[in-house]
Amino acid sequence: METNHIKTGGGPVIRTTGLTRHFTRNKQTIEAVRGLDLEVAAGELVAFLGPNGAGKSTTLRMLTTLIAPTAGSAEVAGHDVVADRAAVRRSIGYVGQGNAAGHQFRGRDELICQARAHGLSRRDARMRSDQLLEAFDLGEHADRPVSQLSGGQRRRLDVAIGLVQEPAILFLDEPSTGLDPQNRVNLQEQVRRLNQELGTTIVLTTHYLEEADALAGRVIVIDHGKVIADDTAAGLKSALGDLVSMDFADADAAHAAAQRADRIPGAQVTVTDSHVAVRVPFGRDAAPGLVAELAGAGMPIARLEVVGPTLDDVFLNLTGRSLRESDNTGPVVDGAATEGEAA
Numbered sequence: 608m609e610t611n612h613i614k615t616g617g618g619p620v621i622r623t624t625g626l627t628r629h630f631t632r633n634k635q636t637i638e639a640v641r642g643l644d645l646e647v648a649a650g651e652l653v654a655f656l657g658p659n660g661a662g663k664s665t666t667l668r669m670l671t672t673l674i675a676p677t678a679g680s681a682e683v684a685g686h687d688v689v690a691d692r693a694a695v696r697r698s699i700g701y702v703g704q705g706n707a708a709g710h711q712f713r714g715r716d717e718l719i720c721q722a723r724a725h726g727l728s729r730r731d732a733r734m735r736s737d738q739l740l741e742a743f744d745l746g747e748h749a750d751r752p753v754s755q756l757s758g759g760q761r762r763r764l765d766v767a768i769g770l771v772q773e774p775a776i777l778f779l780d781e782p783s784t785g786l787d788p789q790n791r792v793n794l795q796e797q798v799r800r801l802n803q804e805l806g807t808t809i810v811l812t813t814h815y816l817e818e819a820d821a822l823a824g825r826v827i828v829i830d831h832g833k834v835i836a837d838d839t840a841a842g843l844k845s846a847l848g849d850l851v852s853m854d855f856a857d858a859d860a861a862h863a864a865a866q867r868a869d870r871i872p873g874a875q876v877t878v879t880d881s882h883v884a885v886r887v888p889f890g891r892d893a894a895p896g897l898v899a900e901l902a903g904a905g906m907p908i909a910r911l912e913v914v915g916p917t918l919d920d921v922f923l924n925l926t927g928r929s930l931r932e933s934d935n936t937g938p939v940v941d942g943a944a945t946e947g948e949a950a
């Protein structure tokens with residue numbers, strides 16, 4: 608069976624330069640994506656993490672040729688997303704936020720139909736659909752109408768449909784939104800396997816911190832249309848450092864302790880009454896020495912806690928707001944848009 612896997616020679620399979628997209632709504636310009644410079648190498652599993660409205664989906668829709676950039680450029684699989692849309696589309700799979708499958712069809716028919724649309728022979732289409740049904744644990748549900756599948760089963764079918772033509776690059780827009788934790792983990796497992804076993808480059812968007820943390824080799828944090836951090840989850844967290852929280856008998860002891868903590872390289876110290884919080888790289892290693900030093904100086908610690916950072920702490924540190932809180936803005940309503948999507 609023919610596949611669309613590409614030999615990249617290790618170069619980037621996605622490259623954007625100043626990628627920008629504006630929308631006009633109620634005569635106001637919305638700068639959804641603002642000058643994105645990005646490179647993704649073959650075989651990477653990348654998560655775009657950010658709150659609602661950060662510009663994640665808009666970026667994905669430009670990379671998948673669904674909408675055109677207002678400015679800047681992007682190449683996917685070596686093809687320009689504007690000049691060479693058809694070639695880009697041949698190289699990618701895309702699973703959007705809505706359900707792709709027609710509700711009255713059976714899952715198996717949907718897959719076969721998509722495979723035929725991608726040029727597979729009847730026999731190959733049937734084989735490919737069987738493979739995908741098995742890989743996504745959908746075998747026993749394959750002959751039920753899509754409308755009768757659970758949310759998790761339907762989402763897995765969506766991802767299977769995105770994989771019909773064995774794309775070299777797969778884009779997943781919020782693949783696990785709306786799934787219960789068990790289905791979320793199951794889907795993440797499939798995505799991970801796809802990346803590891805087939806080497807498929809995967810770019811997904813998520814606003815689940817845990818998902819970005821668990822799944823992606825690389826996390827690109829997006830806020831207000833801009834990349835504000837780009838590293839492994841571990842890298843992002845270790846750059847921020849651990850939080851060492853200490854309580855003392857009184858405010859004087861806390862202030863004296865804060866002065867000492869301030870001498871630790873890279874420490875950010877805040878004092879509130881008798882409480883001292885120290886954010887410091889490798890805080891768990893620095894804490895015992897600090898405790899001993901303070902005890903020796905007659906300032907014993909009444910309570911000590913060392914907590915490793917979460918990606919939410921990273922986001923909070925970068926933006927001054929919590930990703931969990933910024934995420935409660937509800938879904939974006941596109942209905943009032945005055946600028947349509949490219950066909």
Ligand SMILES: Nc1ncnc2c1ncn2[C@@H]1O[C@H](COP(=O)(O)OP(=O)(O)OP(=O)(O)O)[C@@H](O)[C@H]1O
Nearest residue numbers: 630632639658659660661662663664665939941944
């Ligand atoms: N078709 C459109 N017309 C007008 N404004 C739009 C349109 N699509 C997106 N926007 C606006 O662009 C900004 C970025 O939206 P986008 O959907 O890319 O964010 P997101 O990070 O993917 O958020 P979500 O997690 O909710 O999908 C938002 O302010 C949104 O309201």
